[in-house]
Amino acid sequence: MEFCQKCSSMMMPQKKAGKALLVCRGCGTKKQFQKKSFKISEHISHEEPEVVVVEKEFSSLPKTVVTCPKCAHTEAFWWLQQTRSGDEAPTLFFRCTNPKCKHSWRQYS
């Protein structure tokens, strides 16, 4: 959002003769429209990978003895999943076998 330097009214983007301009709604002042460069914040790249295993597939997964961080159940299904573009080692995922919990989590190394 841009505001006029003369009268502080809102500047509206307009296209005239192929040029993008900002025109003041208050006093009509025109200004060359300048695209601001947005910095993409760093933390986006650290998003948690989604746990994308369909419900019916769980019964065929192997089980292991591990404590569920949610309900303290001591058995969980596990599987390996490639999380990103393939240049990283696959991540180990767990899913609590307690039918009331079904919590899924990934192993942090």
Ligand SMILES: [Zn+2]
């Ligand atoms: Zn103005």
Ligand SMILES: [Zn+2]
């Ligand atoms: Zn659990």
